[in-house]
Amino acid sequence: MRQQEPFLNYWSLPGTLVRQGESLEDAAYRIMAEKIKVNNLYLEQLYTFGGPQRDPRESLDSYGVRYLSVSYFALVRFEEAELIADRVAGIAWYPIKQVPQLAFDHNEILAYGHRRLKNKLEYSPVAFDVLPETFTLNDLYQLYTTVLGENFSDYSNFRARLLKLGFLCDTGIKVSRGAGRPASLYKFDAEAFAPLKDKPLVFI
Structure with a gap:
């Protein structure tokens, strides 16, 4: 003010x-x-x-x-x-x-x-500069919907596209939130992303 x-x-x-x-x-x-x-x-x-x-x-x-x-x-x-x-x-x-x-x-x-x-x-992978070191795919999805709006993509397509890119690493740890089934925790794999850094990518 x-x-x-x-x-x-x-x-x-x-x-x-x-x-x-x-x-x-x-x-x-x-x-x-x-x-x-x-x-x-x-x-x-x-x-x-x-x-x-x-x-x-x-x-x-x-x-x-x-x-x-x-x-x-x-x-x-x-x-x-x-x-x-x-x-x-x-x-x-x-x-x-x-x-x-x-x-x-x-x-x-x-x-x-x-x-x-x-x-x-x-x-770009700028979202991973904001997320905690480990996160669920729903955490990532919520970040994208916060910035891009609710209708940018449905969750299933978003999940499939991000996993296909190959730089999200499943930690093998699951976390329970609410009544749903446990969700997997992922990490951003900077080494896996490095070869893709200068290539045109579409994250969503």
Whole structure:
């Protein structure tokens, strides 16, 4: 929650100015560390947003200053992530479908990041950076449906496609959850995936 103009009392994405001698990536990690406690964090540069008039302060500056935002997206395991509430600003999680009107062009940034994540799930093993070391196929399916929507694929086809790719390793361990039959725990086999890394793949 912004505590100053412009966009006083609007929600915004977390951001920071880059310090002297600091890389963009280090600045992104720093601001995340100030807002969230988490052990496993996947961070990737998204895009540079620099359209004219994206910040109202530009029109007030007589020197023609422009405000650029180099955006990153991060993936965390929600149940392991703890927001850091401080005395300066409110901070909150929002489901993607319930995000309000944000400050600046942050709704555009968020939408762009969501599209990028959808695309990455289709061709890369990024999902395994978020899942625990061992997981059920239903855990994996739930992650995909959370990002891609409920109708992206039925579970049977999803399961068959992922197992056919050959880099999910059955640990031989089963886990019981609820009234259903025990489910097998799998691991992502990085060595089995390595020869496929530079080949065009469709995960879903």
